[in-house]
Amino acid sequence: MTDVPYIQVPLWYLPFLVVIPAGMAAGVVSWLKHRSKNRVVREKDPDWSIPPLTQGSGQGTSLIHRWDVRCKIVTMLAYSFAVASLRHLDAAVAAVLVSLAVLMVARVSLHKVVLRLVALAGFLGMLLVVMPLTVPHHPGDVILVFGSLDWLGVNMRGVILAATIAAKATAIALLMEPLLSTAPLPVTLYGLSRLGVPDMVGQMVLLSYRYLHVFSHEARRMTAGMQARGFVKKTNMDTLRALANFLGMLFVRSFERTERVFDAMQARGYKGRFPEPGQLQIRLPDILLTGVWIAAGTALVFYDCTNV
C-alpha cells in the first residue's frame, strides 16, 4: 500500500466533486425517464398509408437507411466488438463520437435513443459509484481522500475504468437505433437469416415483438382485475400465492394464444416459412461504406493498442 499515493483534499470538495455531479446526473436521468413516459402525443399522426421509412422530412432516406441490411449487421456487430475491446478512455470517447456522428447521419428518432440510454443509465451509474470505491489498489494508483474520511478513498483508476466501460457501453447502445430502426424489423431479420441465422430464430423474434404488446396488455388487465378485488403487493405468503396464480394464468393464456396464432397462420397457408419481405442486393456503395466503417473500427483499436 506504500506505493499508492493518497491525495487529501478538503471535505468541502466532496459535494462539488461527487455529490452534486452524481445528484445532477441522477436528476437528468429521472427527468428523461419521466419525459419518456409522459411524452405528449404527436399532434399530427403520420401518414400510415405509405411505409414510415420512406416518408418525407429526410427520415428513411439517409445513407444508413439505404445500406444493405446484411452489410449493416455485419459491420455494426464487428465494430461493436472492436469498441468493446478498447481499454483506454480516450479511445472509448472517440468511439462515442463516431456513434454520435452515425446518429446524425441516420437521423433516427432522438427520443428512442434517449430511451435506450436511460435504460442503460442505472447499470452504468452503479458502476460509476461502486468501482472507484472497490477496485483493488495497484501500485501507481491515485487515491483521493476527502478531509478526514479515510474510509472513503476514491481510486482514480476505478473512476477511469468505470468511465471507459460507460463510454464503450454508450457507444454501442447509440448504434442500436441506427441498426434496428433504419430498416423494417422483418427485413433486418431476413438479413440475419441470409447471414446464416436459422429462420426459426427470426420468426420467433418477429412474433415475440408482435405479441409482447398483447401479453403485456393482458398482464395489465389481470393486474387491474386483482386490484379491483383489493390485492396489494406485500411481503407475505398470500402475495406469493396470488402472484403464482397470476403468472400461471398468464402462462396458460399465452400458451393458448400461441396455439390460436399458429392455427390462424396455418389457415392462411403458412408452411413453416414467412414470405421473404423483399429482395436484398449488395451494391458498390454498400461495400464502400462497410470498408470505411471497418477501417474506422480498426483505426480505433490500433490507436487504443498504441496508446500507452
Place this chain on the structure above:
Amino acid sequence: MEEMPAGGHPTSAFPGTDVSRSPGACQKAGSPIPLFRMQNLWYAYPDGIQALSGVDLDIFSGDRIALVGQNGSGKTTLIKLLSGLLAPALGEVLYKGKNLADEHLDNSRLTIGVLFQDPDDQLFGHTVMDDVAFGPRNQGKSREAAALCAEQALHRVNLEHLAYKEPHNLSYGQKKRAALAGVLAMEPGVLILDEPTANLDPGQEAVFLDLLKAFEGTLICISHDLIFLYELCENAVVLHHGSIHHNYTMRELVSRRSALREHGLDFSFRLRIPANGVPAHDENGKNGRGTLSDAGASALDDPSGHAPLVRLKSYGYVYPDGTSGLQGFSLDIHAGEKMAVVGENGAGKSTLLACLCGLRQGQGDLYFTGDRVTRKRAKNLWRRVGMVFQDCADQLFCASVQEEMLFGLGRLGLSPEQCRERAADALARVGLAGFENRVPLHLSGGERKRLALGCVLAMDPDLLILDEPTAGLDPRGEELLVAILETFDKTLLLVSHDLFFVEKITQRTVVMHQGRVIRDLPTPVFMQDDKLCHLNGLSFSYRQRTFTAIQKLQHEHEHRHPHRHIHDHEHRHDQTVHTHPHEHVHDHPHRYVHNHPGGQKNHDHARRRVHDHDHPGHDAEPHDHPHE
C-alpha cells in the same frame, strides 16, 4: 379414444330432430357434388371432451350457413375440421369431392378463408400491410401482386389509410376489419367466420354486416347473435352436444321458439325493444317497463334528497402518452339507481370505470357518498365498488371456484366462517352452487361470467359496475344474467352496446363521446330518441329492422277457434287399431306462433291452416275420419 354410441347412427338418438335436409339441398338439387361433405364426423379433444359426435352435413357452393348452438356445442371444432386445422378422429371431410388431407389440404387452405374470433390471434404481421399480404404471398403471388391484393382488400374494409401501422396500435374494430382484409385478400371461395361481431359497437357491426353481405362465395358463420345471422345467412344448422339437431332455413329457425328454447337460443325475450319509437307489445299490450313519464320523473333527480353515491365534477383523465380519456366530465350517480353508459368504442367508457374503481386517478373532483376521494381513499374504493370486466378471464386466476370467491372476501377482514357463508350465498345467487371445486378455466363462457359476477356480489358492493356483460354469452346465458341482475337492489352502472340490456336493466342512460357526457336521459326517452340510430357509432337501424321482421315471424298468443291437426297416433276404428297420419278439426284454446301483420292490426287466423302445438290427452279422444 372417443366413445361411439352403440346401435347405429348417433344423431338418430334425438327425438324430434330434423336433420334430413342439407343447407341448399332444395335449391341445389341439380348440383351433384357438395362443396363440403362431412360424413359421420367424430372428434374428441385430448382431455377427453367429446366435441363432435357423428356429424353429417353437406354444404353447397354459394350457401350462407349459420352454425348456432350453445357454448360448448361443438361449433368451433366443426369449423376447425372444415378448414383442416383439426383432423377428424373418425369420418371424413370432403372438400370439392376430395378428402381434406395432404396436398389437397394445403391447396384448400388457400381458398378457404377463416376469420377467428380474436383479431389479435390473426394479426401476426409487423404491419397491417405485411399481415394482409401474408395470405396472397403464400398463394404464390409475387411481392408486387400480393401488395396489390392487400391494397384492394384494405380498400374494401376502409383501412387503406392505416396500411403501414403496427397492428397492436389499432383499435379493436380496426383490428377486426384488418383481420377480415387479410382473409379477403386471398379471394377465398369460402369464408368461415367465428363470432365476427363479438365486442364490436353497433356502428362497426353494421359496417361488418355490409362487408359480409357483399361477399359472393360460400359463407359459414358462427355467432350467438341471431339478429345478425338473420340478416346474413339463409340457412341455420343447430348443433347440440356435438351433433346436428336441426337444419333449417334461417326464417324457420327464428320462428320456431320451441326449437330455439330447446337449445338455449331463444332470444325472443329481446324482441321487445321499441323500434324507432314504437314500443313493442307483449301479451297484455305493455312493454313491461312502466311508462315514460314514470321513468322520466325519477331518473335524473335524487329521490331521497341525500348526497349522490358518486359525484364527478369537471373530472379529467389524460393517459401518459397524452391521449385524453375524460375531459370536463360531470356526473351524479344516486344510491339505488340503475344507470347505463353508452358510446362508441373509444368514447372513454373504460377510463370512466377505471376511475370509479380507483384503478386510475385523474384531475378534478370525485366524491363517494359525499366524501372527496383522495389518492389514499381511492386505494380503498374496491371495498365499495365492484366491477365485472368485459373479458372475465382478466379477473379469474385462481385454481378453484372457491379460491376465486375467497380472493376478494379474504381482504375485507371477514372471519373465515363469514367468508365461506358469503361465498356460498353468492354462488347460489349466480346459479353456481356445487361448483366450488371446479377449475374456473374449464367453465363455459356463461359460467365464467356468472362466477366473475358472483365474486363481486359476494363482496356486497354499494356500486356494481358491469362492462359489456353480454359479450360472448349465448341467449340462455343472457337470460340467466338478466334474472340475476333483476334481484340486485343496489346501485348499478352498466356499460353496454346491447340496447336490450340497457332497456331491460336501467332507468337512466348517459351517452358519452370523446370523454364527455353528451346526453343524460331517462332510458325510455333515450330508447325513443329518433336520432339514436345515427348517434356516434350507435347505429341500431339494421337491428331494429330485423327485430320487426322477426317479430312478425314469431308472434305468439292464445286463441280459441276450430282448427286442423295432422295426427300420427294409435287409434281405434271399430275393431281395428292402427296408426297413420290423418287430419281432423278441433276447437280448443292453444298457444300459437304464426305470421302476423304487425302492431295491433286485426288479423284472421285461417281455419284451414294446420296448427303446430301440443295436444295433451288427444289419443283418448274418439276419432271419426274416412279411410280410403
